[in-house]
Amino acid sequence: MGMKANMVEALNNALNIIMDRDERAVILGEDVGTEGGVFRVTTGLKQKYGEHRVIDTPLAESTIIGMSIGLALMGLHPFPEIQFAGFSYVSFNQLVSHAARYRSRSRSSFFLPMVVRMPSGGGVKALEIHSENPETYYAYSQGLIILEPSTPYDAKGLLISASRLNDPVIFLEPLKLYRLFREEIPEEPYEVPIGRANILRKGNEVTIVTYGPTVPDVLKVVDKKKVDAEVIDLRSIVPLDEKTILDSVKKTGRVMIVHQAPLSFGVGAEIAARISEKAIYSLEAPIVRIASPSIPYPFPGYEDYYIPDERRIEKGLDKLMSA
Amino acid sequence: MGMKANMVEALNNALNIIMDRDERAVILGEDVGTEGGVFRVTTGLKQKYGEHRVIDTPLAESTIIGMSIGLALMGLHPFPEIQFAGFSYVSFNQLVSHAARYRSRSRSSFFLPMVVRMPSGGGVKALEIHSENPETYYAYSQGLIILEPSTPYDAKGLLISASRLNDPVIFLEPLKLYRLFREEIPEEPYEVPIGRANILRKGNEVTIVTYGPTVPDVLKVVDKKKVDAEVIDLRSIVPLDEKTILDSVKKTGRVMIVHQAPLSFGVGAEIAARISEKAIYSLEAPIVRIASPSIPYPFPGYEDYYIPDERRIEKGLDKLMSA
Amino acid sequence: MIEKIFQTEIMYQQVLDENGNIDEKLYPHDLSDDKLLKMYYYMTLSRAFDNKLISLQRQGRAVTYAPAMGEEAVQVGAASALRDKDYFVPNYRQHVIYFMRGLPIEKYMLSWRGFEEGLEIPPEVHGFPVVVPVGSQIPHAVGVAYALKLRNDGQVVLTFVGDGATSEGDFYEGMNFAGVLKVPLITIIENNQYAISTPRSKQTAAKTLAQKAVAAGIRAIQVDGNDVIGVYKAVKDAIDTIGEGPMLIEAITYRMAFHTTSDNPALYRTKEEEKEWKRRDPIDRMRKFLEKKGLWDSEKEKELWEKHQEALNKAVETADKFVPDPKSMFNVFSFLPETLKEEMEEYFGDGNEG
Amino acid sequence: MIEKIFQTEIMYQQVLDENGNIDEKLYPHDLSDDKLLKMYYYMTLSRAFDNKLISLQRQGRAVTYAPAMGEEAVQVGAASALRDKDYFVPNYRQHVIYFMRGLPIEKYMLSWRGFEEGLEIPPEVHGFPVVVPVGSQIPHAVGVAYALKLRNDGQVVLTFVGDGATSEGDFYEGMNFAGVLKVPLITIIENNQYAISTPRSKQTAAKTLAQKAVAAGIRAIQVDGNDVIGVYKAVKDAIDTIGEGPMLIEAITYRMAFHTTSDNPALYRTKEEEKEWKRRDPIDRMRKFLEKKGLWDSEKEKELWEKHQEALNKAVETADKFVPDPKSMFNVFSFLPETLKEEMEEYFGDGNEG
Numbered sequence A, B: 001m002g003m004k005a006n007m008v009e010a011l012n013n014a015l016n017i018i019m020d021r022d023e024r025a026v027i028l029g030e031d032v033g034t035e036g037g038v039f040r041v042t043t044g045l046k047q048k049y050g051e052h053r054v055i056d057t058p059l060a061e062s063t064i065i066g067m068s069i070g071l072a073l074m075g076l077h078p079f080p081e082i083q084f085a086g087f088s089y090v091s092f093n094q095l096v097s098h099a100a101r102y103r104s105r106s107r108s109s110f111f112l113p114m115v116v117r118m119p120s121g122g123g124v125k126a127l128e129i130h131s132e133n134p135e136t137y138y139a140y141s142q143g144l145i146i147l148e149p150s151t152p153y154d155a156k157g158l159l160i161s162a163s164r165l166n167d168p169v170i171f172l173e174p175l176k177l178y179r180l181f182r183e184e185i186p187e188e189p190y191e192v193p194i195g196r197a198n199i200l201r202k203g204n205e206v207t208i209v210t211y212g213p214t215v216p217d218v219l220k221v222v223d224k225k226k227v228d229a230e231v232i233d234l235r236s237i238v239p240l241d242e243k244t245i246l247d248s249v250k251k252t253g254r255v256m257i258v259h260q261a262p263l264s265f266g267v268g269a270e271i272a273a274r275i276s277e278k279a280i281y282s283l284e285a286p287i288v289r290i291a292s293p294s295i296p297y298p299f300p301g302y303e304d305y306y307i308p309d310e311r312r313i314e315k316g317l318d319k320l321m322s323a
Numbered sequence C, D: 001m002i003e004k005i006f007q008t009e010i011m012y013q014q015v016l017d018e019n020g021n022i023d024e025k026l027y028p029h030d031l032s033d034d035k036l037l038k039m040y041y042y043m044t045l046s047r048a049f050d051n052k053l054i055s056l057q058r059q060g061r062a063v064t065y066a067p068a069m070g071e072e073a074v075q076v077g078a079a080s081a082l083r084d085k086d087y088f089v090p091n092y093r094q095h096v097i098y099f100m101r102g103l104p105i106e107k108y109m110l111s112w113r114g115f116e117e118g119l120e121i122p123p124e125v126h127g128f129p130v131v132v133p134v135g136s137q138i139p140h141a142v143g144v145a146y147a148l149k150l151r152n153d154g155q156v157v158l159t160f161v162g163d164g165a166t167s168e169g170d171f172y173e174g175m176n177f178a179g180v181l182k183v184p185l186i187t188i189i190e191n192n193q194y195a196i197s198t199p200r201s202k203q204t205a206a207k208t209l210a211q212k213a214v215a216a217g218i219r220a221i222q223v224d225g226n227d228v229i230g231v232y233k234a235v236k237d238a239i240d241t242i243g244e245g246p247m248l249i250e251a252i253t254y255r256m257a258f259h260t261t262s263d264n265p266a267l268y269r270t271k272e273e274e275k276e277w278k279r280r281d282p283i284d285r286m287r288k289f290l291e292k293k294g295l296w297d298s299e300k301e302k303e304l305w306e307k308h309q310e311a312l313n314k315a316v317e318t319a320d321k322f323v324p325d326p327k328s329m330f331n332v333f334s335f336l337p338e339t340l341k342e343e344m345e346e347y348f349g350d351g352n353e354g
């Protein structure tokens, strides 16, 4: 059975499946219960599973994460929601000093099945701190799985896969794509593999690596320019599917990395570094990174000048192809 | 007039100069007053400048940084100390959401002259969370100056330069080098330029980029192997002295990046990326990164297996030179 | 052995009741007619500004906006007690205080149209930019207050925090620092009963929010937050006695509109509740008082709203002329680092808008 | 109108006084001789463990170590009230509780020799690893307690926090969550008067630390933390009444030794102060009580310390045999990602130690 769903609906569907299947699953966060979350991803869940399993917490992210750690230690499977990725900074210590290393600290005597969901990135003209791209922060933490879907299908499948892991997962939900489009997805449970990038377009002339909010823009440019590009959607930032990237680069000899996160110290840096270590002899042109500038995410009035749009992606591609 | 000083003494000397010269300078943090800090960097300052300017605060890093922001907004020049870099995670939101963007948020109507000092990195067998290398976290934040000296001379000069900036500075003090050696430094004030890397050895065959705790190890290997290496000590991680790195790579054609921070998403990634964008045609061999593995900093008993030592640096160099 | 070693209590205060009658014993007699009228002026300006911004937002000419409707007495009452020399540290809901302290409406309005230029606040305003991460302004306010303490000129800082935000660590930490460093800080908990959809009852088991001060060993009081005179008095009293240390004031009020223009209160509260609080509208109450005092009538009322409309329309006109300067985004440091300069030049040199 | 809307008080309790005499009215008569002797056993074991670890550290055979000297009554008293089914969440100073709940000394000791393997805690211990960032364990304890609440089997969680750590946001947030979620959590503030060099007086203006509970609307009491019976009673009472909600217990004690083996207390406190507290040594006090009760004599005392020595020496011997396995560092996820596997293989394949 299929259903038409945008990403919010796909995520809500996944959470219903998870909560149904596993009574250890618990959802907690600000406004996730009665209201169903400010983006409505948890709509209906409190009514269905009760306030013990869908908890409207006080307004304190550090303890939302810290409490989730305690729940996970006791064999529950918490799904904390952070209202916007930028507010996860308040819980940074819990994520980095505890979630990321509870397993290594105890040599796997304790481990933390938990999925920290948060809307990530901008593109919808939100207020300050509401459009953060936090991926490098958590990727650098070594010990957190970082996922970011770019379609309703992947969103549902990745969330279900994440719910099967005995690891802490940062599940980034691109704000911009929450309601951007609907697509047909199965109503039944299914999984999207973790640590495996998705080749969205097969191609031979150039490799474009991207993830999350910039995926649709990249596809539009590629389709418009009819360039023979291989488009790779990471889906997992940690673990990184290095092999898929390197194999593609070895084939095409050219690579462009596109993300909404700022250029400096962004995920693109690590990808470029790995290519420059392991596939440099295949490169026929300098690596191109298209990203937001190395400045704080601006207020919404300046957003359009900040995030990489189709024009900038296209120009990057032109530069790369003519190098 | 010169004096023999280790890094702790050099920093203490710099703070004395700063506090003397500018009565807007204020030091605050845990145990910085009566005790002079757990590493004694602030020894004697409370006695000399009074408890109003050298403040023993309650144990709460978020408010130590947040209060410093308030002080800076009022024209004072706070020098908060975070006892160990790992405890700055508790203050992450204040650093990232406020310190890094107060200037851009207000289009420079407000700005934050402040220097956040913290011992950084391991190598002294400290307890868990006491040996963190946080540089990528703050570098990715876009809006913070990140400095890390590798000698007593640079420590003093960089701290004095930092005190002249109207910007928030993360001043990383490599724990391992605090008392590792003494050197002759001027007693008078002097500055070490911010944003300018230091070429420690001139050479033509290979470029080695490093900073902070791994600098002495790199020098030892280079001197021992008598390789014709150009050794670049970053000193500033933000702003990055890209030109010095690229000029060197263009000359040598080979580059190794060494840091104690973990490999994945470390500072080395950004450096490798920039080289792969701007100097790729000069490269004669794949870039080599020598770093700690992509895992959390282990307990002290495993530290020697974790941080890159002379042996690993040497092996990296051999690999690079034979590629 | 078992013995009492500590005891404390929290008082509740109201000066102006729902019918516009005052408690003579508590009434602050320093309040001139002029000052009373000014209070009313700003309370209504705040309401008018809200209406304007909501309408601009609906037209796509402003970004997500957080109205202050229903909370005018807290904000105007508190800020009316401040002297020019004092400072204020807001969160994101105290729009009118900027106006009271001299930031032009058309300037501030830019921030809610999505431009940082709206937060270019002149130093004489003695106020700071909007703060988004809830509670995180409290540590700043402690620092500002510490600086004032060093100046030793009797100045105070007034800061605001929501009922929800009192659950954040920064709030408690800041109160605790304020207490032990004995800084001249007055904190108002603008308890509007909700943090988005989360009711006060789910925020804490504490009977009052004022009692959170007990953890920091500082003074506290709870006041009727829809009583502009009572709020004024509480802040004035706190300023007059600031030598005794910081003060926490819980003001009981109600967010009469949505949390922001993105919010739908129908999901989490009843129309009856909203109606009940509409009855206690702080503006109505003050108007009744002014009328009883012979200071106000329907004519004046009409004129006032027209005046606000005019001022707001003019402000919108001016704000409409604002031309964003994307280069200004790169204003991150006191200098432009080489690599950032290159990024900027590449960006704009490439013919990008700007 | 001004009226009182809230009032509260904090009580102080002591059962066993400095001379080893008990307050009959408060004495918990469920305490068997056996249990009393067990308490004394663990208090002295804790002291002996400290001495052993300090000496190992001095020899370079242990890492920086945080002794519990002087705080044995808090820890042993509290843990003695726990049932097997209950849980504990420590910070970094409650070594003896691990032993009381079945973690072998030689195992736990490894953690203070720098190896994660020391924190491989079997599930039946119902306890969690040492937590370094102060205060950050409190939210975990809330989560553990919430899970117990769901199980509905009358279990409680006991957690510990230092006087200094009560200044951290996580402490307040956690207390607040505990209150509003009404979880079975008992929090002990181990108030040993110092956070490294920072005295209690610089930590907060609050008269007691117990009153921090008022901010969360939860119950609190202050106890003599050098009185093992009083601490036991306070925790036992809290367990018996846990249906009324979480409890915060401030235990007044003293860190008789340095903060850690890296610390030098001479920089910040006087010998006189240290002597004064030496007089109130919780172990001496308990021994006096046991002697008065006819349960103890110098012979037994001598035997006990010999027994501890023997056990500790044996533990050191076993721990000495531990061989670190560097590959285990890569135990970060439930699976080994390809790229990490490659890093590991490169690392070990290259002939690195391991």
Ligand SMILES: Cc1ncc(C[n+]2csc(CCOP(=O)(O)OP(=O)(O)O)c2C)c(N)n1
Pocket (backbone or CB within 6 Å): A030, A059, A061, A083, A087, A090, C093, C132, C133, C134, C161, C162, C163, C164, C165, C166, C190, C192, C194, C195, C196, C255, C259
């Ligand atoms: C740290 C943080 N977490 C979450 C948010 C999202 N958010 C914005 S306002 C708000 C509710 C705040 O409620 P309250 O403190 O009562 O203030 P009010 O908005 O009612 O004035 C939330 C959750 C935020 N801004 N900051």
Ligand SMILES: Cc1ncc(C[n+]2csc(CCOP(=O)(O)OP(=O)(O)O)c2C)c(N)n1
Pocket (backbone or CB within 6 Å): B030, B059, B061, B083, B087, B090, D093, D132, D133, D134, D161, D162, D163, D164, D165, D166, D190, D192, D194, D195, D196, D255, D259
């Ligand atoms: C978040 C954090 N900041 C700083 C430290 C460094 N540190 C370790 S123990 C300590 C003092 C703790 O004092 P207290 O809470 O009273 O506990 P005690 O050590 O006295 O038992 C400090 C500052 C830390 N571990 N965690």
Ligand SMILES: [Mg+2]
Pocket (backbone or CB within 6 Å): C162, C163, C164, C190, C191, C192, C193, C194, C195, C196
């Ligand atoms: Mg509110």
Ligand SMILES: [Mg+2]
Pocket (backbone or CB within 6 Å): D162, D163, D164, D190, D191, D192, D193, D194, D195, D196
């Ligand atoms: Mg202490």
